[in-house]
Amino acid sequence: MRCRPVYIARMHPAVFLDRDDTLIANRSLDTPDGARAGDLADPDRVVLLPGALEACRLLRRAAFRLIVFTNQGVVARGGATPSQVDAVHDRLRELLVDEEGQPLLDDILYCPYHPEGSVPEFTREHPWRKPAPGMILHAAEVHDLDLTRSWVVGDQQRDIDAGVRAAIAPQRCLQIGRDVPDLLAGAIHIVRANAPTARTSASIRLSDPTLRADTPLCETVESSARALAERVGVRLLDLAWRDDRLEIEVDGPQIVAIGLAAELRRTTDAWYRARAGRALWHEDRP
Ligand SMILES: [Mg+2]
Structure with missing residues (x-):
């Protein structure tokens, strides 16, 4: 058989x-x-x-x-x-x-x-x-x-x-x-x-809360976030500072929000370290 x-x-x-x-x-x-x-x-x-x-x-x-x-x-x-x-x-x-x-x-x-x-x-x-x-x-x-x-x-x-x-x-x-x-x-x-479309967010925290008072710095970070989102095809729904945290809200699953925040953290941190000789972001991961 x-x-x-x-x-x-x-x-x-x-x-x-x-x-x-x-x-x-x-x-x-x-x-x-x-x-x-x-x-x-x-x-x-x-x-x-x-x-x-x-x-x-x-x-x-x-x-x-x-x-x-x-x-x-x-x-x-x-x-x-x-x-x-x-x-x-x-x-x-x-x-x-x-x-x-x-x-x-x-x-x-x-x-x-x-x-x-x-x-x-x-x-x-x-x-x-x-x-x-x-x-x-x-x-x-x-x-x-x-x-x-x-x-x-x-x-x-x-x-x-x-x-x-x-x-x-x-x-x-x-x-x-x-x-x-x-x-x-x-x-x-x-x-x-x-993954189904969703509204999700992730945040990254400044290494030093007083950096929040540096308006040109914060605006540079915001424009970097917008440019990154546009480059990788993610719709940014909101970008808001909550005290020393930058919250990034996107149209997509949570892991997309986390990925975008992590990449923004990596690129802006490298830029800031070269300029100021110290970390821009706290070691917390998004
Ligand atoms: Mg090849």
Whole structure:
């Protein structure tokens, strides 16, 4: 007697994240002598793009698995060894952690193959090389992912094509520069698509209550909040000081309010530290 196949629902939605110019800077990096533009073999040159950390934290709070999937034809061309790529990815894991220092990434998959390489071992076409869907299909199997509820974010058409070829709905494949301006805007789009519209708020507190009397400073923070909300596509419903707290009210789920407040806190704190040599915000998280 033949058994009927048993179909077990895959449980976890994921966001597949391209690496270069989605999570970390690549095109804008200086190119060391002898290296090809965009090749990255040195972990010390890993720089997160603005908003990338908060984007990953936001997606984790929304219970998505996070999988990085990246073509690294640099290995086939001899510009980096697999162990150098691994070191870059170890650095990426170190940088992408939650507020407790726990890693945010569930996996980093990369394809070292390229049909026009110079290292024989890696010179060929491969089902993992984007726009082929191999990395997504492999991750779905290994991590028990539900691709019907998953998303892709990347800056290249091949990232989008890989998602669509893995049967992820085209409207769930977001191209940076076409659909969203950056990864944080993409994360907010994803979270809002998964949650009903709501009016929620989060607040951040000044490190020193007397700073509230510094009107130009407070106005700079407010205009930064408005610019950030506009950039990432969040409707700001209210922005109000309650004593030494700035309360940010948004049209979206709570985690969007928290994410926006956290990113505003990070960017304005860096600006103020450079100017005044001390923290702008209290250590309380939004
Ligand atoms: Mg890219």
